[in-house]
Amino acid sequence: MPLEFEFERPILELEKRLRDLQSLSEEGHIDLSREINAIASKIEAMKIDIFKNLEPWQVAQIARHPQRPNTLDYINILCGDTFVEIHGDREFHDDPAIVSGFGIIEGRAVALIGHQKGHDTNENLFRNFGMPQPEGFRKAQRLLRLAEKFKKPIIAFIDTPGAFPGIGAEERGQCEAIAHNIMLMARIKVPVLCFVIGEGGSGGALAIGVGDRVFMLENSVYSVISPEGCAAILWKDASKAKDAAKAMRIVSSDLMSLGVIDGILREPIGGAHHDYEFAATSVRETISTHLPVLQAMTQNDLLERRYKKFRSMGKFKISPEIEDA
Amino acid sequence: MGWLSKLTGSKKTEIPSDLWNKCPKCNEILIKKDLAKNLHLCPKCDFHLRMPVWDRIAMLTDNNSFVELDNQMESSDPLNFLDTMPYTERIQKSICATDTFDAITCGEATLDGHRILLGVMNFEFMGGSMGSVVGEKVTRLMELAYEKKIPVVIVSSSGGARMQEGILSLMQMAKTSQTIARLAEVSVPYISILTDPTTGGVSASFAMLGDINMAEPGSLIGFAGPRVIEQTIRQKLPDGFQRSEFLLQHGILDLVIHRRQMKSILSKILKLLN
DSSP states (O other), X not given: OOOOOGGGHHHHHHHHHXXXXXXXXXXXXXXXXXXXXXHHXXXXXXXXXXXXXXXXXXXXXXXXOTTSOOHHHHHHHHHGGGOEEEOOOSSSOOOTTEEEEEEEETTEEEEEEEEOXXXXXHHHHHHGGGOXXXXXXXXXXXXXXXXXXXXXXXXXXXXXXXXXXXXHHHHTTHHHHHHHHHHHHHHOSSOEEEEEEEEEEHHHHHTTOOOSEEEEETTOEEESSOHHHHIIIIISOGGGHHHHHHHHTOBHHHHHHTTOOSEEEOOOTTOGGGXXXXXXXXXXXXXXXXXXXXXXXXXXXXXXXXXXXXHTXXXXXXXXXXXXX | OOHHHHHHXXXXXXXXXXXXXXXXXXXXXXXXXXXXXXXXXXXXXXXXXXXXXXXXXXXXXXXXXXXXXXXXXXXXXXXXXXXXXXXXXXXXXXXXXXXXXXXXXXXXXXXXXXXXXXXXXXXXXXXXXXXXXXXXXXXXXXXXXXXHXXXXXXXXXXXXXXXXXXXXXXXXXXXXXXXXXXXXXXXXXXXXXXXXXEOHHHHTTGGGOOSEEEEOTTOBBOSSOHHHHHHHHTSOOOTTTTBHHHHHHTTSXXXXXXXXXXXXXXXXXXHHHO
């Protein structure tokens, strides 16, 4: 049973009334079908109304839902038993906050990487809540190089609160690891598709987010800093996270209008945690549509277009006239 | 007047506070005018204070050789961002206070006769944060270097990405890093100098991607800020944590160089790599 959100309460109350009416009708052999149908359609209308008008902060809550499908959920649905996970950075450690490997999607062999969150406390402790250490990013570097060597396209799943802030992480060069990943990914000579499936938290997200196409699931978020972090710094009050979430423009439609992503993937109403297959199908269809286009390009063309894509991001003015990048 | 001063006949001279600073390390009173002449080093303990952009440029380049590039580029406000103050107002305040348009000053110059492209970040401008302007100026510098095959030197000082430009600031990390990768393809050197402090989105992009990464002594350098780390792990951080010497010891930097030697070591490296 998925956890409930505060903003879902009116729906849940109606659903309870619906269940009560249904059991009353069954037990009492009374025909309540008119009332039942009325409530059922009211519920549908209310769902559409509530979920089409979510505040950014509410979307962030859906994006962080513990039952939301995570990287391995997608990989298992998309690749089934063709997936082979590979481990370790060959230098220090295997970081469970990042998974990497190869698998087959719709008949195509692909390389896969992603941040890995857990669904419960134990899993999350093991996965460090999806917050990578430098060795996680270096494991991703290994995978990127292997993908390039064997000419396999790369599929990246982004779902992290951010890179882990800890003593060991700093000692082993967290900043260098992220910078290196970004630079490597920008020039890797195979097609790269990125999917923000949950939380796209800052540099730790971008570290595996430089792709020819970048997509966001409808209820995912992508931001330069967490709303809580932004609120703590700019408002000096972490409880202003709601305001910060709005001000930073972190939801998929914002990123689409800012030209940062290439498309928004539909989710089942209420969020991807209600129907994993639905969400995975959105991802599969997107891969099937875009990968052949990218694979048909020459290597030079692919790299030049990727360069131009990120080159054009940003807005500034040259006084006195205004100019886009 | 107390008995002691009566006895010694001394009279305390008050120095107006805009004329002096205190050394953050040894508390020595530092007269600002003298400080500039001493490269902003504490005369008593040699502490490296933050150095104003134009003093830095003068220190690293040959006399009058610096020609500024892109000096009219200014932040727009792509998100209409408002926290406790509108972003546009913060920008205007910083422009007035620093007399620069954003957190980096770029140009072409010579250093001991070597042609270089130089970028110097300014922590006084909104914490040296990287938004679209810093990203674009660094990118243009790298692209010019690619085209003309001139080595690049960037002096970083930044708290990270600029929150007020949201996701566009984050994307500047990708934008700048990819130009460095392209520059590497034509074997043009890029030397990164990290100064106090260099953290967040700047340390996790172009500042850590030099062919040679070096830092001034005692500079705070890292991904996460020390306060964030302390709050996350609920543990006090060891002395010297995230300082240049710590990073050197852990193999993350190539060199830690005293400010007085910075120009001569750059000159040596340029001669060796070019």
